[in-house]
Amino acid sequence: MDTSAMGAPIGTTAAAPAHAGRWYRRFTRAERVLHVLLMITFVGVALTGVPLIFAAQPWAVALAHLLGGFESAGIIHRVCAAVMIGVFLTHIALVVRRAIVTKDLLGIVWGPDSMVPQWQDALDIYNHFRWFLGLGPRPQFDRWAYWEKFDYWAVFWGMAIIGGSGLLLWFPFFFGRFLPGWVFNIASLVHGEEALLAVGFIFTIHFFNGHLRPDKFPMDTVVFTGRISEHELQTERAVQYARLSAAGGLKIAESSAPGAPWRAFGWIVGGATLALGTIVIVLILYSVVL
Numbered sequence: 001m002d003t004s005a006m007g008a009p010i011g012t013t014a015a016a017p018a019h020a021g022r023w024y025r026r027f028t029r030a031e032r033v034l035h036v037l038l039m040i041t042f043v044g045v046a047l048t049g050v051p052l053i054f055a056a057q058p059w060a061v062a063l064a065h066l067l068g069g070f071e072s073a074g075i076i077h078r079v080c081a082a083v084m085i086g087v088f089l090t091h092i093a094l095v096v097r098r099a100i101v102t103k104d105l106l107g108i109v110w111g112p113d114s115m116v117p118q119w120q121d122a123l124d125i126y127n128h129f130r131w132f133l134g135l136g137p138r139p140q141f142d143r144w145a146y147w148e149k150f151d152y153w154a155v156f157w158g159m160a161i162i163g164g165s166g167l168l169l170w171f172p173f174f175f176g177r178f179l180p181g182w183v184f185n186i187a188s189l190v191h192g193e194e195a196l197l198a199v200g201f202i203f204t205i206h207f208f209n210g211h212l213r214p215d216k217f218p219m220d221t222v223v224f225t226g227r228i229s230e231h232e233l234q235t236e237r238a239v240q241y242a243r244l245s246a247a248g249g250l251k252i253a254e255s256s257a258p259g260a261p262w263r264a265f266g267w268i269v270g271g272a273t274l275a276l277g278t279i280v281i282v283l284i285l286y287s288v289v290l
Contacts, residue, residue, distance in 0.1 A: 022230040025255040030094065032226050036269065038087045038155075043276055044080030046199045048073040050280055053192050054287045081166055088159045112142045112240065115153070121146040140238035147209050158198045165191035200284065203277035211274060219274070221266030225258035 027035075048067060051060035055070075067073040099105040109116050123139075124146050130136035144152075165187040168175050172184060211219050215236075222228045234241050244250045 021257070023227045023255050023257045024230065024233055024250065024253040025226060026222055026228045027226040029226065032224060034087050034091055035223050037083060039269075039273055041080040041084040041087070042202065043273055045077055045084065045195075046203075046280055047276065048077035048080070049192075049195055050199060050284065053196060054284070057283075057287050059283055059286075078170060081163070081170075085159070085163055088155075088163070112144075112243065115144060115149050117146070117149055117153075121149060142237060142239040142243070145237075151206055151209070154198070154201065158194070161194045162191060162198060165194070196284070199280060203281045207274060207277060211270070219267055219270055221258070221263055221270065224266030224270065225262045227255050227258045229257075 047063065051064045051073065052070070054060045064070045064073050067076060095108060099108055107113050110118070120142070124141060127136060127139035128146075131138045168179070168184060168187040169191060176184070210216065210223075222232075241250075244253065
């Protein structure tokens with residue numbers, strides 16, 4: 001979420017480092033809390049919204065009844081949506097604070113700590129596909145890999161399209177005072193289709209990138225603990241590790257190892273989310289294919 005400069009780890013594809021017991025801070029507490037809230041509420045809107053899209057399917061009726069009926073599911077959907085909007089606005093406030101209070105506007109839009117796509121990301125994509133095909137070495141990444149930036153901006157797109165159309169449908173009498181009726185028909189179509197796209201992306205591509213790819217399987221708990229080991233940083237983000245090491249930033253980013261409760265929290269909450277997301281994807285594919 002917030003892209004504030006908090007010492008982060010990095011990696012190099014070398015062997016295990018000499019100080020394998022060191023840990024570094026990758027996410028702030030605010031970022032971790034916002035991500036957990038976003039994750040839980042997204043699962044909530046998915047479980048309550050998908051049954052409406054496939055209302056004719058027996059599993060959709062059964063799932064809605066499990067949630068207390070379609071009316072109760074609608075209430076849960078709106079509560080989760082309200083919290084999700086609050087998370088989004090809080091993140092925006094943190095970014096504005098970083099720009100005004102810490103005077104780091106340039107760092108927000110450019111540089112290694114920026115989530116804005118840059119020329120290096122295009123090169124990383126090219127080199128990554130070359131590596132996939134065995135045509136070159138594995139690329140080395142800085143603080144944010146190109147797929148992480150893609151995920152980040154997908155949230156902005158989703159909040160603008162899904163959130164905006166959802167608010168129109170939630171408060172039709174208010175918006176109907178100054179908007180024509182056909183806008184609500186478009187909002188209904190866009191809300192459902194874009195939401196289905198978001199569910200499919202998060203529960204497949206994002207889950208794979210974050211947890212299910214071979215070097216992370218079956219779970220990456222860094223977004224819950226906020227900390228990552230030196231070995232992981234070096235093997236995953238060699239460019240950032242070298243940059244921080246040269247600038248003396250590693251000492252600032254150094255942190256204690258994550259405690260067992262945080263790791264357990266990540267496995268339980270993250271595992272439950274993975275399971276629920278997988279179930280939703282299977283049900284969607286079943287409804288579309290059969």
